[in-house]
Amino acid sequence: MTVALAFEQLLNGLQLGVMLFLMAAGLTLIFGVMGLINLAHGSLYMVGAFACAAVAAWTGSFWIGLVASLVAAAAAGAIVELVVIRRLYDRNHLDQVLATFALILIFSEGTRWLFGSFPLYLDIPPLLQGALTLPGGTEYPVYRLAIIAAGAVVAFGLHMLISRTRLGMRIRAGESDREMIGALGVDIRTLYTVVFALGAALAGFAGAMVGAIQSVQVGMGEPVLILAFVVIVIGGIGSIKGALLGALLVGVTDTMGRFLLPKLMVLFVPPAQAGMIGAAAASMLIYIVMAVILAVKPRGLFPAAHA
Amino acid sequence: MILNRETLINLVLAALLLAVPLAANALGQPFYITLATRIAILALAATGLNLALGLGGLVSFGHAAFFGLGGYVAGILAAHAFSGDPLLFGLSGTKQMWVIWIVAVVLSALVGLAIGAISLRTSGVYFIMITLAFAQMVYYFAISWPPYGGEDGLSILVRNQFPGVNTMRPLTFFLICYVILLLGVGLFALIRASRFGSALQAARQNEVRVATVGIEPYRIRLTGFVISAMITGLAGALFADLNRFVSPSMLSWHMSGELIVLIILGGTGRLFGPLAGAALYVAFEYALGGLTERWQFFLGLILLAVVLFARGGLLGLLAGKARHG
Amino acid sequence: MVEPVLEISNLVKNFGALRATDGVTLDLRPGEIHALIGPNGAGKSTLIHQICGTLRQDSGTIRFAGRDIGAQTGAERARLGLGRTFQVSSIAPEFSALRNVMLAVQAKQGSSFRFFKPVMRDRGLVDTAMTMLERVGLTARARIPAAELSHGERRQLEIAMALALRSQAFLLDEPMAGMGPEGSKSLTRFLDTLRREAPILLVEHDMDAVFALADRISVLVYGRIIATGTVEEIRRDPAVRAAYLGDHA
Amino acid sequence: MLLDVSKIEAFYGASQALFGVDLSVAEGEAVALMGRNGMGKTTTIRAICNMNPPRIGTVRLGGMDLRGKRPHHVARLGIGLVPEGRRCFPNLTVHENLVAAARPGKWTLERVNGLFPRLQERHAQMARSLSGGEQQMLAIGRALMTNPRLLILDEATEGLAPVVRQDIWKAIRRLKADGLSILVVDKTLSELLPVADRCVILENGRSAWSGKAAELTTELQDRYLGV
Amino acid sequence: EPLKIGMITTLSGGGAGLGIDTRDGFMLAIKNSGNKDITVVTEDDAQKPELAVQIADKMIQSDQVDVLTGIVWSNLLMAVAPGAVAQGKFYVSTNAAPAQLAGVNCNRLYFNAAYQNDNLHEAMGEYANKGFKKMFILAPNYPAGKDSLTGFKRYYKGELVSEVYTQVGQTDYAAEIAQMRASGADGIFVFLPGGMGIAFMKQFAQSGVKIPVMGPGFSFSQDVLPAIGDAALGAKASGQWAPDFDNPASKKFLADFRKEYNRLPSIYAVQAYDAAQLILSAASRASVKDADAFRAELLKADIQSPRGKFKFNTNQHPIQDIYLTEVVKQDGVLTNKTVEKIFADHGDAYAKDCKI
Ligand SMILES: Nc1ncnc2c1ncn2[C@@H]1O[C@H](COP(=O)(O)OP(=O)(O)OP(=O)(O)O)[C@@H](O)[C@H]1O
Numbered sequence A: 001m002t003v004a005l006a007f008e009q010l011l012n013g014l015q016l017g018v019m020l021f022l023m024a025a026g027l028t029l030i031f032g033v034m035g036l037i038n039l040a041h042g043s044l045y046m047v048g049a050f051a052c053a054a055v056a057a058w059t060g061s062f063w064i065g066l067v068a069s070l071v072a073a074a075a076a077g078a079i080v081e082l083v084v085i086r087r088l089y090d091r092n093h094l095d096q097v098l099a100t101f102a103l104i105l106i107f108s109e110g111t112r113w114l115f116g117s118f119p120l121y122l123d124i125p126p127l128l129q130g131a132l133t134l135p136g137g138t139e140y141p142v143y144r145l146a147i148i149a150a151g152a153v154v155a156f157g158l159h160m161l162i163s164r165t166r167l168g169m170r171i172r173a174g175e176s177d178r179e180m181i182g183a184l185g186v187d188i189r190t191l192y193t194v195v196f197a198l199g200a201a202l203a204g205f206a207g208a209m210v211g212a213i214q215s216v217q218v219g220m221g222e223p224v225l226i227l228a229f230v231v232i233v234i235g236g237i238g239s240i241k242g243a244l245l246g247a248l249l250v251g252v253t254d255t256m257g258r259f260l261l262p263k264l265m266v267l268f269v270p271p272a273q274a275g276m277i278g279a280a281a282a283s284m285l286i287y288i289v290m291a292v293i294l295a296v297k298p299r300g301l302f303p304a305a306h307a
Numbered sequence B: 001m002i003l004n005r006e007t008l009i010n011l012v013l014a015a016l017l018l019a020v021p022l023a024a025n026a027l028g029q030p031f032y033i034t035l036a037t038r039i040a041i042l043a044l045a046a047t048g049l050n051l052a053l054g055l056g057g058l059v060s061f062g063h064a065a066f067f068g069l070g071g072y073v074a075g076i077l078a079a080h081a082f083s084g085d086p087l088l089f090g091l092s093g094t095k096q097m098w099v100i101w102i103v104a105v106v107l108s109a110l111v112g113l114a115i116g117a118i119s120l121r122t123s124g125v126y127f128i129m130i131t132l133a134f135a136q137m138v139y140y141f142a143i144s145w146p147p148y149g150g151e152d153g154l155s156i157l158v159r160n161q162f163p164g165v166n167t168m169r170p171l172t173f174f175l176i177c178y179v180i181l182l183l184g185v186g187l188f189a190l191i192r193a194s195r196f197g198s199a200l201q202a203a204r205q206n207e208v209r210v211a212t213v214g215i216e217p218y219r220i221r222l223t224g225f226v227i228s229a230m231i232t233g234l235a236g237a238l239f240a241d242l243n244r245f246v247s248p249s250m251l252s253w254h255m256s257g258e259l260i261v262l263i264i265l266g267g268t269g270r271l272f273g274p275l276a277g278a279a280l281y282v283a284f285e286y287a288l289g290g291l292t293e294r295w296q297f298f299l300g301l302i303l304l305a306v307v308l309f310a311r312g313g314l315l316g317l318l319a320g321k322a323r324h325g
Numbered sequence C: 001m002v003e004p005v006l007e008i009s010n011l012v013k014n015f016g017a018l019r020a021t022d023g024v025t026l027d028l029r030p031g032e033i034h035a036l037i038g039p040n041g042a043g044k045s046t047l048i049h050q051i052c053g054t055l056r057q058d059s060g061t062i063r064f065a066g067r068d069i070g071a072q073t074g075a076e077r078a079r080l081g082l083g084r085t086f087q088v089s090s091i092a093p094e095f096s097a098l099r100n101v102m103l104a105v106q107a108k109q110g111s112s113f114r115f116f117k118p119v120m121r122d123r124g125l126v127d128t129a130m131t132m133l134e135r136v137g138l139t140a141r142a143r144i145p146a147a148e149l150s151h152g153e154r155r156q157l158e159i160a161m162a163l164a165l166r167s168q169a170f171l172l173d174e175p176m177a178g179m180g181p182e183g184s185k186s187l188t189r190f191l192d193t194l195r196r197e198a199p200i201l202l203v204e205h206d207m208d209a210v211f212a213l214a215d216r217i218s219v220l221v222y223g224r225i226i227a228t229g230t231v232e233e234i235r236r237d238p239a240v241r242a243a244y245l246g247d248h249a
Numbered sequence D: 001m002l003l004d005v006s007k008i009e010a011f012y013g014a015s016q017a018l019f020g021v022d023l024s025v026a027e028g029e030a031v032a033l034m035g036r037n038g039m040g041k042t043t044t045i046r047a048i049c050n051m052n053p054p055r056i057g058t059v060r061l062g063g064m065d066l067r068g069k070r071p072h073h074v075a076r077l078g079i080g081l082v083p084e085g086r087r088c089f090p091n092l093t094v095h096e097n098l099v100a101a102a103r104p105g106k107w108t109l110e111r112v113n114g115l116f117p118r119l120q121e122r123h124a125q126m127a128r129s130l131s132g133g134e135q136q137m138l139a140i141g142r143a144l145m146t147n148p149r150l151l152i153l154d155e156a157t158e159g160l161a162p163v164v165r166q167d168i169w170k171a172i173r174r175l176k177a178d179g180l181s182i183l184v185v186d187k188t189l190s191e192l193l194p195v196a197d198r199c200v201i202l203e204n205g206r207s208a209w210s211g212k213a214a215e216l217t218t219e220l221q222d223r224y225l226g227v
Numbered sequence E: 001e002p003l004k005i006g007m008i009t010t011l012s013g014g015g016a017g018l019g020i021d022t023r024d025g026f027m028l029a030i031k032n033s034g035n036k037d038i039t040v041v042t043e044d045d046a047q048k049p050e051l052a053v054q055i056a057d058k059m060i061q062s063d064q065v066d067v068l069t070g071i072v073w074s075n076l077l078m079a080v081a082p083g084a085v086a087q088g089k090f091y092v093s094t095n096a097a098p099a100q101l102a103g104v105n106c107n108r109l110y111f112n113a114a115y116q117n118d119n120l121h122e123a124m125g126e127y128a129n130k131g132f133k134k135m136f137i138l139a140p141n142y143p144a145g146k147d148s149l150t151g152f153k154r155y156y157k158g159e160l161v162s163e164v165y166t167q168v169g170q171t172d173y174a175a176e177i178a179q180m181r182a183s184g185a186d187g188i189f190v191f192l193p194g195g196m197g198i199a200f201m202k203q204f205a206q207s208g209v210k211i212p213v214m215g216p217g218f219s220f221s222q223d224v225l226p227a228i229g230d231a232a233l234g235a236k237a238s239g240q241w242a243p244d245f246d247n248p249a250s251k252k253f254l255a256d257f258r259k260e261y262n263r264l265p266s267i268y269a270v271q272a273y274d275a276a277q278l279i280l281s282a283a284s285r286a287s288v289k290d291a292d293a294f295r296a297e298l299l300k301a302d303i304q305s306p307r308g309k310f311k312f313n314t315n316q317h318p319i320q321d322i323y324l325t326e327v328v329k330q331d332g333v334l335t336n337k338t339v340e341k342i343f344a345d346h347g348d349a350y351a352k353d354c355k356i
């Protein structure tokens, strides 16, 4: 193992982290800030990817597809909010769980109904193809750098939106006391629809961006859902900074775990089994990390000052 | 005692669950017995979770860990009994259900104690996620651990035995599960009405208040969590025997989610909520699955309709709001 | 002099740069009502929280019934006999008023780890709780879910719960808040009898009640006690008038 | 009349809490809403703001029927509410609480800070950790920042130190002198009556008496308020 | 003589594509036969073992089916097949073929019409012997993944520079690709079914790493190829069938399938098609009520398989030829082209453990 490889893996870890953040960004808004348990987040992610793939195939342009993913996911989000979520704000969190669980089923099967059962083709745009040589000599895919950039922009934008704007204040106020913010003259209902749609659009955006280097298929949102929750909770609910750092931590832990644990296991067990045991340990690693973090810091690493 | 509406509905539910398999048996339709057994077992698992979730407000997203643990206890003990290889410390496997149950319950309690002791340091959504984290660890462990089949799971070639009866007869096995379900529900009822149950429910509503009258919420919750794990673990052992098969999918987060869904569907914290939820869910899964390949779509629509229009789940719809005396 | 029931010395609590209680020393003697008054944000509730264990002090000691309780949990202190009410009512909203009080009774009577006997069939539990509700005048509302009680009724419920604990000392954080004139008057009368059961540390902004009830008054300003004395002494104290009473006296 | 409430009946779920409340507030007038605990004062206020819309009866603000209007709409028509129990947004800072729902007008951050210097000192603190009294000030400041035509105060001086209460009553008087209409619920008659032009007394969810503050005799007080 | 077949397969969720090809291939053969005595009931297992068991129970106890078939995944098959054969029903597998059922736990009523799980990996191991000195091999960390690498290693004689297990359902392979780049390997063997493979191939193509990639046939089968896109071009795989097979049965199958469903069939469709042919052929000559006779007819494997030669081994798993295929683009459509034969009349390593 060389230093260069270790460095590259670290970079891969960070990159995965930013990608996770991008996937979690919409959920940070809907769950972290609005306080809504949205299990259908992965479905919105899927909607974005499918919209992008379908439109890109039709028009031949990834970029038009990307716009379509935003529009489709935002529209899906707005409809979901208007028809379902709106009735659940003053209910128990558990009702949200059941409702959004039902939405997963509806979205998955609905998507299959529309697009068939086979994975769709979605490739990265020509502009972002190829690899770049980083200082130190490693080649790195341009598209992955683009994902890092997109993640950074989203993180910064969300942070500003939540903590610096009146809109952000109102969303947070709505989370703690919807009735009161309404009684002060804020149309919280419409605001929440808009914010939910925005969160959905972010999920869709991530679906399109990340979908281009993964498999665009029904069910693609499920692993994303769990990871996104993990990331947000490790970071501390309600804090964008926390979510970003949580995502980076998970990304690096996961990558380095996958990379190093099998090598480490060689020291203890025969090499034939080391790979498997190492891999098994690696797949449990982020959950172990999460449990340890929460056991020590029950409100996540960076509990939002305002949560 | 006057029969109030909820009690009446509960009695009807319990009677129906018994009547259907009896009728199916008489009509020579054993499959419906299997279906009813499945309902009974899932209801038992959910009753366990309901203790933590409905009474204690502890939304465990990791109860599949106990369900699967119970299942693997049944699978592993049976496999060792079959092969004759000794288990840990030279103990051998067994095909006796009651031994399996005891082991499943005790192990679930121990694991529940460990998971609960750490998880209960957190609260709210953090609790949901930390329990999920523990379950995921167990899940990934089971998937990649070869001796007991990994993802392929473990078959129990012949259903485990219970003294004096033939468990391979569907009706017999159903009756075993049914009795255990009733015992589980009875235990739930006793606990809910007891001092411990009062404290547990109060801790859900207002933790500070409970501490202020001198009760440690942590201990109450931990105890509740452990009891809950024990019941769900027992259900897992039965489930493995029903399918004669156990696999990591019993440990997956879908399973945890499904248990939660059963409870909400039936009515959170209600005595027969889990049974109502399980019956509804399994019945729809079965009926829709036979009708159309898009059954999950329609299942989704139905679940959605229940949340939106039946406040407090099925029992909430039928029996009105829960009262707390 | 009789031994004080509760003795606090040099209690300090910081919130970041803010020193909420700044070396508070105070005691509560048997049979007395000791009023703690002071401007908003002076640290009165913070002090109560520290005594009850909801907040941990940074330094200083708290002695209660002859022992140091500074390291114990809130629940342990409650079992030792510290009964309290909250500035904002704290109750189990889904339970009826009766079951709220029963919770306190069961905690007092002993273990909550009893799994089988239904509480509602436990006459001892129910009757004791009903007695407490009767004492605060909530008998008619016993079966109403606490969430549906009006503001004033919830305050009474909290007091009933503190009573049920048979506390050795009561810490009441603004019990009069939200009570109508009639309610305040009857509560004043009630507290006057309550002191025979156990001494009361009373945080209150209702000066009519404080002046009517208090044996001693301490005045907390910016986390420090600036004066302790009888009603008359405090009323006349110019510093207190400036910091707190204004022209109310 | 700025506010005109006639014969409203309101419910919590199935249980009726108001059985016919009449009430009006003229432009520039301060009206005290009184009654024992649990008689329906808060419910009346919630009904006016459509937070708990009356099932029967009408509420008019500046002649406009409020039926069917959502609470935020009612608020924008000019009602500023200081609710019972303060209900500051605990996860927002003091500053954010003030500006989150602010609408332009005479009342600005500076003026509110001038009225309650304490809030200025605590501007970056989370509302959750404010003392009770500070939260009360914040709730009033927050309502003022929406620049209402009618200010509704439900137990706004509850839990305040006497000096501060005096300040608040002074402020209320000043607001009234400014021409602001005020509907106020408070239990301290000695402070309330000098400010109020008129009083309306509720009993068991009905308006039982209304008249000039001066006409509220000791007998009436004893009869309805138990003083 | 009426015969009722119960098909349990995955028709919803992420793996639905495989189940749909299975069902369609199967039904094509049934339809072509014109046999009106045969009924097929189909249900979706949603890729959940417990649900598959429930459906199997229902089909056996309620629908009274005679033969079960259709399961795609090994873990579901392991849940269903032992119970089904214990209740005296035939099971004819259209895809999944875990080692246990081929070896010690083989059963007279259990047939496999596809291959044994290890076969395609073994073939790649054999192929890699020619011209690849250092191999990097990778599979998900679950039994099928381990079987796959075991199968590969059973035949590969060169040096293994690295043997990596990934997480089941993993979607990002940057870390593994970096290891590949650094490993100095001259060939890469991956077994990543479904979405995992799609993600891997796309990411591998972008990484700029130029080492040749090979895998088992279904990794580049028609259900995933369109989604991988040009990134798959040139990938070598092993298979018992490819669309360019030059025999009458294959041509007919291909034409019929395209006519019926308007798409290219995948290997799953072929396997299911053959499973149906097998059942049909046995049913036409024996009654399923006479299990021994029916079994004997099945064993004869008297069918025209698109694969060409096809017969059963002693453990009732196929003996067949296995070919090397390559992903190419034909008329703008990605498909597999046959390159050479790797194994002739290949059975499996477990048959010797099977005592029927
Ligand atoms: N958790 C906290 N973090 C930061 N500051 C806090 C916290 N809790 C209280 N404070 C501050 O400490 C000071 C004392 O608060 P406390 O609630 O004890 O006042 P109080 O005397 O009870 O006032 P009131 O009579 O208004 O209830 C206040 O300025 C308050 O803002």
Ligand SMILES: Nc1ncnc2c1ncn2[C@@H]1O[C@H](COP(=O)(O)OP(=O)(O)OP(=O)(O)O)[C@@H](O)[C@H]1O
Pocket (backbone or CB within 6 Å): C147, C148, C149, C150, C151, C152, C153, C178, C180, D012, D015, D017, D035, D036, D037, D038, D039, D040, D041, D042, D043, D044, D084
């Ligand atoms: N959320 C609720 N659900 C059901 N009933 C309620 C609810 N809130 C209040 N009530 C009932 O409505 C009646 C009127 O209550 P309201 O709060 O309006 O009284 P109030 O005059 O404001 O009393 P207080 O002076 O104690 O604040 C009371 O009988 C109360 O029990």
Ligand SMILES: [Mg+2]
Pocket (backbone or CB within 6 Å): C044, C045, C046, C087, C173, D131, D132, D133
């Ligand atoms: Mg206070």
Ligand SMILES: [Mg+2]
Pocket (backbone or CB within 6 Å): C151, D041, D042, D043, D084
């Ligand atoms: Mg009120």
